Structure formats: C-alpha cells, structure tokens
Amino acid sequence: xxxxxxxxxxxxxxxxxxxxxxxxxxxxxxxxxxxxxxxxxxxxxxxxxxxxxxxxxxxxxxxxxxxxxxxxxxxxxxxxxxxxxxxxxxxxxxxxxxxxxxxxxxxxxxxxxxxxxxxxxxxxxxxxxxxxxxxxxxxxxxxxxxxxxxxxxxxxxxxxxxxxxxxxxxxxxxxxxxxxxxxxxxxxxxxxxxxxxxxxxxxxxxxxxxxxxxxxxxxxxxxxxxxxxxxxxxxxxxxxxxxxxxxxxxxxxxxxxxxxxxxxxxxxxxxxxxxxxxxxxxxxxxxxxxxxxxxxxxxxxxxxxxxxxxxxxxxxxxxxxxxxxx
Amino acid sequence: xxxxxxxxxxxxxxxxxxxxxxxxxxxxxxxxxxxxxxxxxxxxxxxxxxxxxxxxxxxxxxxxxxxxxxxxxxxxxxxxxxxxxxxxxxxxxxxxxxxxxxxxxxxxxxxxxxxxxxxxxxxxxxxxxxxxxxxxxxxxxxxxxxxxxxxxxxxxxxxxxxxxxxxxxxxxxxxxxxxxxxxxxxxxxxxxxxxxxxxxxxxxxxxxxxxxxxxxxxxxxxxxxxxxxxxxxxxxxxxxxxxxxxxxxxxxxxxxxxx
Ligand SMILES: Nc1ncnc2c1ncn2[C@@H]1O[C@H](COP(=O)(O)OP(=O)(O)O)[C@@H](O)[C@H]1O
Ligand SMILES: [Mg+2]
Numbered sequence: 001x002x003x004x005x006x007x008x009x010x011x012x013x014x015x016x017x018x019x020x021x022x023x024x025x026x027x028x029x030x031x032x033x034x035x036x037x038x039x040x041x042x043x044x045x046x047x048x049x050x051x052x053x054x055x056x057x058x059x060x061x062x063x064x065x066x067x068x069x070x071x072x073x074x075x076x077x078x079x080x081x082x083x084x085x086x087x088x089x090x091x092x093x094x095x096x097x098x099x100x101x102x103x104x105x106x107x108x109x110x111x112x113x114x115x116x117x118x119x120x121x122x123x124x125x126x127x128x129x130x131x132x133x134x135x136x137x138x139x140x141x142x143x144x145x146x147x148x149x150x151x152x153x154x155x156x157x158x159x160x161x162x163x164x165x166x167x168x169x170x171x172x173x174x175x176x177x178x179x180x181x182x183x184x185x186x187x188x189x190x191x192x193x194x195x196x197x198x199x200x201x202x203x204x205x206x207x208x209x210x211x212x213x214x215x216x217x218x219x220x221x222x223x224x225x226x227x228x229x230x231x232x233x234x235x236x237x238x239x240x241x242x243x244x245x246x247x248x249x250x251x252x253x254x255x256x257x258x259x260x261x262x263x264x265x266x267x268x269x270x271x272x273x274x275x276x277x278x279x280x281x282x283x284x285x286x287x288x289x290x291x292x293x294x295x296x297x298x299x300x301x302x303x304x305x306x307x308x309x310x311x312x313x314x315x316x317x318x319x320x321x322x323x324x325x326x
Numbered sequence: 327x328x329x330x331x332x333x334x335x336x337x338x339x340x341x342x343x344x345x346x347x348x349x350x351x352x353x354x355x356x357x358x359x360x361x362x363x364x365x366x367x368x369x370x371x372x373x374x375x376x377x378x379x380x381x382x383x384x385x386x387x388x389x390x391x392x393x394x395x396x397x398x399x400x401x402x403x404x405x406x407x408x409x410x411x412x413x414x415x416x417x418x419x420x421x422x423x424x425x426x427x428x429x430x431x432x433x434x435x436x437x438x439x440x441x442x443x444x445x446x447x448x449x450x451x452x453x454x455x456x457x458x459x460x461x462x463x464x465x466x467x468x469x470x471x472x473x474x475x476x477x478x479x480x481x482x483x484x485x486x487x488x489x490x491x492x493x494x495x496x497x498x499x500x501x502x503x504x505x506x507x508x509x510x511x512x513x514x515x516x517x518x519x520x521x522x523x524x525x526x527x528x529x530x531x532x533x534x535x536x537x538x539x540x541x542x543x544x545x546x547x548x549x550x551x552x553x554x555x556x557x558x559x560x561x562x563x564x565x566x567x568x569x570x571x572x573x574x575x576x577x578x579x580x581x582x583x584x585x
Contacts, residue, residue, distance in 0.1 A: 191442060195448075196434075196448070196451075196452065197441055202417065202428075203420075206419055206420070207415055210415045210417065212398070213410075214429040214495050215403035215408075215431050215495055217400050
C-alpha cells in the first residue's frame with residue numbers, strides 16, 4: 001500500500017489550505033467567532049494527544065499526559081508573571097522542562113509494562129495536581145491569574161509576531177498559533193514514525209527482549225520517546241495557560257489524561273494522524289451530546305465502547321479498508 | 327584453533343535454587359559447540375548468562391579476553407554475542423524483511439537524530455541494511471517470503487527468521503536455543519545444513535538442542551549439564567560413551583543420546 005508522492009503532497013497542501021485559509025474565512029463569514037476558541041482547543045489537545053500516541057507506539061499506555069500539560073502551563077505562567085519572561089521564550093522552556101522531568105520520572109517507571117505503567121502514570125496526574133496545590137510557587141488553589149497575553153516576538157528588530165494585546169482579534173491569533181504548532185508537531189511525528197526510529201519504536205512495542213538482544217538500547221529509546229511525548233504535553237499546556245490567561249491545579253486533571261488516551265484510541269494507534277482526528281471527533285462529539293443533558297456521559301461512554309468494539313484499530317482504519325476494497 | 331569464548335566458574339542462583347553451578351568451559355573459534363542435558367538442567371539459564379540477559383551470581387564469561395557477562399544485553403550484542411530465543415521470538419507485526427533490516431541496528435553509523443533528519447549517512451545505512459537483509463534472506467531461503475507479515479509464517483520459517491535476525495547483527499558468536507524444536511525430520515536436516523553453512527562463513531556457534539541425532543551430527547564438541555553442573559565435555563563419540571552421561575539420561579529413553 002504505497003500512496004504516491006503527488007497524492008501525499010496534494011493532501012498536505014489541501015490540509016494546510018483548510019486550516020489556514022478556509023476555516024478562518026468560513027468563521028469570519030458566518031460570524032461564529034467562538035469556533036476559534038473551540039478549534040484552538042482541539043489543536044492544542046491534539047498536540048498533547050500526539051505525545052500520548054508516541055508512548056503507545058513504544059508499547060506503553062500513558063494516562064499521565066495531564067501532569068505534563070499542567071506542569072508546562074505553570075512553568076510558562078511562573079516565568080511570565082514572576083520573572084517577566086516573554087511568553088515566546090517560556091514556550092520551548094516549558095516543553096524542555098517537562099521533557100527533563102519526564103526523563104527523571106521515566107527512567108524508573110518505563111521499566112514497568114502494561115497496566116502497571118498505566119496505573120503509575122494515572123497517579124502522576126494526581127501528584128501534579130497535589131503539588132500545584134501545595135507548592136508556594138504555584139500559589140495553591142488560587143492558581144495564577146491575570147497572565148498577560150503573549151507580547152510581540154521580534155528577532156533583530158524585525159517583528160515576527162505582533163503583541164497579542166494590540167490585536168483586534170486575538171482569538172484568530174491564538175488559533176493560528178495553535179494550528180501552526182499542531183502542523184509542526186505532526187510533521188515531526190510523521191517523520192519520526194517513517195524514519196528508522198519508527199521501526200525501532202515498533203520493535204520495542206512488539207518485543208523488548210528481542211530488541212535488546214539485537215543491540216537496541218531499549219532503556220534509552222524509551223526515555224527519548226517519553227521525553228518527546230512530555231515535551232508536546234508541556235507546550236500544549238503552556239499555550240492553554242496563555243489563552244485562558246490563568247492556570248489552576250484543576251486546569252488538567254485525570255479526566256484530561258484519560259481523554260488524551262481516548263483520543264489516540266479513537267483515531268487509531270496505528271496512524272500518526274489518529275490523535276488529531278480522534279481529538280476533533282471526541283471534542284465535538286462531547287459538545288453535541290450536551291443537548292442530551294444528564295444522559296451526556298452515559299451516551300458518550302456507550303458510543304465509545306461500541307466504537308472500540310466495531311473499530312478496534314480506530315477511525316482511520318476505515319479509510320484503509322475502503323482503499324483496499326476500492 | 328584459538329579460544330574464542332571462555333566461561334569460568336559461572337554460577338546462577340534463583341533464591342535457593344542453583345540453576346547453574348560452577349560451570350567452566352571454553353569455545354574455540356569457528357566451532358559448533360552444543361550444550362545438552364535433561365529439562366531444567368540450566369541450559370537456557372547458561373545462555374542467558376553468556377548473553378548478559380542475566381547477571382551471574384559468581385564467575386564470568388570472557389570473549390577474546392574481554393569480560394562480557396554482567397553487562398546489559400545490548401552491550402553484549404555490541405561486543406558480538408547474540409542469542410536467538412528458545413521461543414520463536416520475532417517482531418510479529420513487521421514484514422519478514424523489516425525484521426531483518428531492523429536487526430542491523432548495531433551496524434548503523436548514523437545517530438538517531440541523523441535518521442530523523444535523513445542525512446547522507448543515514449541513507450547510506452538504510453541502503454546497506456536493505457541489501458544485506460536481502461542477502462541474509464536468500465541464504466536462509468526466505469527471499470520469497472520477504473514481504474509477508476512475520477506472524478503469518480509457518481513454524482519452520484519462523485525459526486529461520488529468528489536466525490536471520492541473529493545473523494543481521496553480525497555476531498562473532500551466535501547462541502541458538504533449541505533451533506530444531508517442533509521441526510520435522512526434513513526441516514531439521516535443512517536447518518542442520520544451514521547452521522553448518524553459517525560456520526563456514528566464519529561464525530562460532532553455541533547450540534542448545536534436544537534432538538540428539540541432529541546434535542551428534544552437527545557438533546564438534548558437546549558440554550553436558552545435569553542439575554546445573556557440568557558432568558561431561560568432549561566430542562560426540564566421547565560423550566556417547568561417557569558413563570555419567572548415560573546415567574543422567576537413564577530414566578529417559580536410552581536412544582535419546584543415540585545409544
Ligand atoms: N527466572 C528464573 N527464576 C527462578 N528460577 C528459574 C528462572 N529461570 C530458570 N529457573 C529455574 O532454573 C532451572 C534451569 O532452567 P533452564 O535454564 O530453563 O533449564 P533448561 O533450559 O536446561 O531446560 C529450572 O529449575 C528453572 O525452573
Ligand atoms: Mg531451556
């Protein structure tokens with residue numbers, strides 16, 4: 001099954017045209033400006049989910065991404081508020097801080113497999129929340145509020161990104177920021193998975209003992225994958241804090257961690273773009289079900305179970321079967 | 327012939343159980359040496375010690391004078407000692423060819439980051455791995471199955487794939503744990519032929535095997551374990567005449583050791 005090069009390029013161009021031109025055009029024509037906020041959230045959540053997907057790819061069920069999103073949000077907020085850093089600088093720093101933390105945490109816990117790793121990561125989200133409540137630097141339950149909007153980003157006196165506070169439409173600006181990062185993130189993921197590194201990750205997922213006996217440094221590779229995953233979590237959390245101009249211990253909870261994982265399941269664990277589609281469908285699905293009131297959660301859970309039974313390889317496996325038949 | 331691998335006084339305890347007890351022997355270059363013994367004698371444990379999958383309680387293993395025991399498996403592999411598994415272990419959701427390509431890992435000159443960026447070195451590595459994988463598949467008679475997903479292979483071919491994976495790492499010593507298990511006579515004979523061909527290519531081979539006729543046919547020398555201890559060492563004819571060996575195998579079928 002080789003999709004030829006032109007088809008791939010066409011698909012990428014079409015996708016870019018949709019997210020950068022068609023969606024903003026449609027929103028300003030229809031006046032549904034709140035959609036910007038929704039789609040920005042989807043883009044950011046899909047970045048965090050992409051990280052979770054990468055840990056799945058090395059054979060680990062990760063229910064702890066909320067911890068890194070929360071950490072990233074706090075790192076950015078604290079640097080901006082207490083140290084007067086530019087948001088643009090805090091963005092990579094938040095990601096790197098999470099990556100470094102995840103190396104320290106990952107070294108011991110990545111030895112665990114299956115449900116054991118999953119349980120530990122689940123606890124991690126709760127630990128992050130309790131830390132945020134307890135530490136002086138995070139300001140307890142009151143959180144950090146009134147974070148200024150991202151300022152201008154200039155390199156050598158040339159303004160690359162204007163000050164968000166001066167923009168008439170900062171929602172559009174955040175949308176473009178989130179979508180750009182999403183595109184970059186998924187481009188990185190695509191390249192990772194389609195290079196030899198992807199095969200190495202698969203070798204871990206399928207048989208760690210054998211991988212190690214053919215000379216793969218499995219501990220190292222696991223930690224690298226987990227660090228990249230956590231980097232994505234931190235970056236996405238940092239932008240969330242900037243958009244909502246606040247961060248609280250409850251900004252990312254166990255529910256969010258579980259949702260990141262469900263996004264991956266729903267989109268398909270075998271497809272790089274699975275988490276993107278999964279996030280979109282789950283986010284809008286949940287909103288649509290809002291009409292059903294008290295039955296929202298019940299219907300939602302029921303649908304998820306049915307979907308996983310009918311499509312165990314995720315939504316994107318539909319595309320593959322139709323292509324094979326066609 | 328020069329000494330290649332030296333196992334000296336190696337012991338492995340699991341709690342109260344001494345699985346391998348003060349075993350010493352050496353393997354010469356380009357030799358086929360088989361380790362035999364009743365079930366539970368400690369053969370697989372011995373292999374895991376040699377390939378650094380387990381840390382010895384006491385004793386050590388040296389490859390060309392350099393200690394290789396008590397390290398990590400991927401480091402032992404890097405130093406040239408590679409073990410294929412007793413259970414048919416492969417990357418079951420990859421194609422046969424990808425299984426062999428990925429196993430070239432130790433030969434890569436490019437770094438992980440180089441592979442991410444697709445540098446010239448990385449591309450050269452990929453091309454070399456692909457070519458070498460095709461050669462190995464041809465050697466083991468797997469060429470026609472190269473694009474099959476590994477889990478769909480019939481049993482005998484799985485075993486061959488396991489060996490192909492081992493070969494791809496370019497080892498100086500290959501440890502084969504029961505490569506003939508579950509094979510019929512014809513498959514076994516083909517495999518015996520293949521193992522011989524590997525030796526002709528300069529490989530030293532350590533073998534654990536239950537199929538006595540095959541072992542006697544293929545081995546230059548044998549080491550016999552019983553309850554974790556080495557009870558005999560010698561050529562196939564010496565072993566077949568050894569009283570201790572016969573005693574150890576009494577209770578099982580006598581013809582098991584070709585008597
Ligand atoms: N990881 C382990 N923990 C505890 N006991 C073990 C372990 N591995 C092997 N053993 C025991 O060590 C003995 C030798 O096992 P093994 O080396 O697999 O024997 P063989 O391969 O000769 O059949 C057996 O009694 C087995 O139960
Ligand atoms: Mg055994």
